Amino acid sequence: MSALLEVKHLNVDLNLPAGTLHAVRDVSFSVEKGKTLSLVGESGCGKSMIALAIMGLLPPSGICSAEKIAFEGLDLQKMSEKKMSTFRGARMAMIFQEPMTSLDPCYTIGNQLVEALTEHKKVSAREARDRAVFLLEKVGITGSASRLKQYPHQLSGGLRQRIMIAMGLMCGPSLIIADEPTTALDVTIQAQIMGLLASIQQEFNMGMILITHDLGVVSRVADDVVIMYCGQVVETGNIKEIFNNPIHPYTRGLMECIPVPGKTKPGEKLGSIPGIVPTPIGDLWGCSFRSRCSLATQECAARGLELIKISDKRSFRCINPPVTIADA
Amino acid sequence: MLIYTLKRLGLAMIVMVTVSLISFMLLRVSGDPAISLAGEGASNEEIEFVRIQYGFDRPLIIQYFEWAGRALHGDLGDSPYLNQPVAQMLRERMGVTVILGVSALSFAMILSIPLGMLAAIRPNTWIDRVALSISVMGQAMPSFWFGLILIIFFGVHLRWLPISGSDTWRHFVMPTIALGYYATPAIMRLVRSGMIEVLASDHIRTARAKGLRWPRILFKHTLRNAIIPVVAVAAVQLGFMLGGSIVIESIFALNGLGNLAWVSISRSDLPVVQAIVLFLSTTYIILTFLADLLNAFLDPRIRST
Numbered sequence A: 001m002s003a004l005l006e007v008k009h010l011n012v013d014l015n016l017p018a019g020t021l022h023a024v025r026d027v028s029f030s031v032e033k034g035k036t037l038s039l040v041g042e043s044g045c046g047k048s049m050i051a052l053a054i055m056g057l058l059p060p061s062g063i064c065s066a067e068k069i070a071f072e073g074l075d076l077q078k079m080s081e082k083k084m085s086t087f088r089g090a091r092m093a094m095i096f097q098e099p100m101t102s103l104d105p106c107y108t109i110g111n112q113l114v115e116a117l118t119e120h121k122k123v124s125a126r127e128a129r130d131r132a133v134f135l136l137e138k139v140g141i142t143g144s145a146s147r148l149k150q151y152p153h154q155l156s157g158g159l160r161q162r163i164m165i166a167m168g169l170m171c172g173p174s175l176i177i178a179d180e181p182t183t184a185l186d187v188t189i190q191a192q193i194m195g196l197l198a199s200i201q202q203e204f205n206m207g208m209i210l211i212t213h214d215l216g217v218v219s220r221v222a223d224d225v226v227i228m229y230c231g232q233v234v235e236t237g238n239i240k241e242i243f244n245n246p247i248h249p250y251t252r253g254l255m256e257c258i259p260v261p262g263k264t265k266p267g268e269k270l271g272s273i274p275g276i277v278p279t280p281i282g283d284l285w286g287c288s289f290r291s292r293c294s295l296a297t298q299e300c301a302a303r304g305l306e307l308i309k310i311s312d313k314r315s316f317r318c319i320n321p322p323v324t325i326a327d328a
Numbered sequence B: 001m002l003i004y005t006l007k008r009l010g011l012a013m014i015v016m017v018t019v020s021l022i023s024f025m026l027l028r029v030s031g032d033p034a035i036s037l038a039g040e041g042a043s044n045e046e047i048e049f050v051r052i053q054y055g056f057d058r059p060l061i062i063q064y065f066e067w068a069g070r071a072l073h074g075d076l077g078d079s080p081y082l083n084q085p086v087a088q089m090l091r092e093r094m095g096v097t098v099i100l101g102v103s104a105l106s107f108a109m110i111l112s113i114p115l116g117m118l119a120a121i122r123p124n125t126w127i128d129r130v131a132l133s134i135s136v137m138g139q140a141m142p143s144f145w146f147g148l149i150l151i152i153f154f155g156v157h158l159r160w161l162p163i164s165g166s167d168t169w170r171h172f173v174m175p176t177i178a179l180g181y182y183a184t185p186a187i188m189r190l191v192r193s194g195m196i197e198v199l200a201s202d203h204i205r206t207a208r209a210k211g212l213r214w215p216r217i218l219f220k221h222t223l224r225n226a227i228i229p230v231v232a233v234a235a236v237q238l239g240f241m242l243g244g245s246i247v248i249e250s251i252f253a254l255n256g257l258g259n260l261a262w263v264s265i266s267r268s269d270l271p272v273v274q275a276i277v278l279f280l281s282t283t284y285i286i287l288t289f290l291a292d293l294l295n296a297f298l299d300p301r302i303r304s305t
């Protein structure tokens, strides 16, 4: 069985006045049909760039090169912009981090939902509207018929994100990319939206790329996990392996940021990784995480730090792992 | 929307009253109307008689309300110079000025909106530079000079177009271009920067992620958002064109309001000047009000404030 989406050796460079920023470096992963793959990493790790590269929506300064970005068996890189736009929204949909600004303020919700469908499929206005109402109810918006007449500014962030999800579903895509869909929302809403996404993904049997900086979120929804740091993959594996046996010090660091029910006492300080993600501009070598890693040695600055594969889906990028690999 | 409209209307009324008050005062501060009405060499008794006869001895505020009441009924007094009702003079001249103003604004829009859009879609390319040079030229050339160039080239050399008068639409071609070109740079730059800003916004990224085709992204989602600030500027520009066509009207010998204003100022025909000021400011206020309504129609966020 071939994967729904296969990304091989993806690089994204941004040409900035300050130099070339290597936002994504040699990233490979694949998403199975109906499964969720989670891209995890702190802000600035290049997660959004991966998503935009797949959708063909990189900013003008962005240059994407990959051995392969195969979606449903077709190489997206070889596709013309015109062909690509027949895929976007129809076969693959994306939900963004900023629900407050992602809808056009000048048009009603109904208008924007309907056009997502009518652009790709020959359906009557009536059918499109019915589909919009059906999906609004699916994403938990009640009184949806009257919601259609409302404008974005009349709705809360949580509602707007629900609408963005409904919009992504209008054409019944086989892949949905959710880029930190809950980061901009209140904590109480975050869990609701995440639960909604997970159940929608199951019900519509879509492949999903869930991007997040919160490893805690991942445990409930993802099948596979890719841990990103500074544009690179530092560890991959299925959800069980990552949680039971994290190898990379960065993964372990992210793990310590998650509160554990029953174990973490209220008011207790959660772990956090000191320092910030470096900006990958210019010539890069060695492990990018070494400046923040408590286990770093001189060897970590050596050139050519490869991803070490230990099974089909499991790999990591560290020459000094804090665990013996036999355990992992 | 109704509340918004009423609010704007109320505001327009207040401005209207203020402006008419100023316009009324204009006539009063310019000299004692009794003296000028009584004529040269009149005795003090005669002047007093005229003063009482015309009610100039009463409080100014009462006089204002009387004058405003008459003005509302279309009675703007008589021109002492021509012994003609001012309202009638205005009516005769208005047509030419309004035609000129509206066609000049339309010309400016037709030129500047597509150019601004093209420049925004392809920034820093030759099309952007062409648009920029057209805009810089419009800014740098005084409209009277541009008008004269047009006359020399298309009127005298090529003999394509008549150079004076207002009899046919052909008479309006050159004045329209001369006046409209002047408004082009401001509108074009606004369209360009607005389009560039909106094109980089999150909701356009959403539109692209939905797979919408380019024309729809451009016209439905980008232009509408980018045009909102243009509306207010266009209204102001039209106001300027109605009031500021004095120069163009003289060059092309168009018998419009600008021409009338020019002549009346030079012969101190104050009731006429006052009426023109009142007319132009009223038009201005109405245009601003209409622009507000149009913006509220375009942008639902304005409607609900």
Ligand SMILES: Nc1ncnc2c1ncn2[C@@H]1O[C@H](COP(=O)(O)OP(=O)(O)O)[C@@H](O)[C@H]1O
Pocket: A014, A016, A021, A023, A041, A042, A043, A044, A045, A046, A047, A048, A049, A050, A059, A279, A280
């Ligand atoms: N428009 C941009 N201009 C310049 N640098 C950018 C831009 N967008 C992203 N970057 C840089 O690219 C890198 C990856 O960014 P991004 O993919 O947005 O990270 P993430 O989504 O993981 O937070 C970061 O170093 C960020 O600073």
Ligand SMILES: [Mg+2]
Pocket: A044, A047, A048, A049, A097, A179, A180
């Ligand atoms: Mg991001």
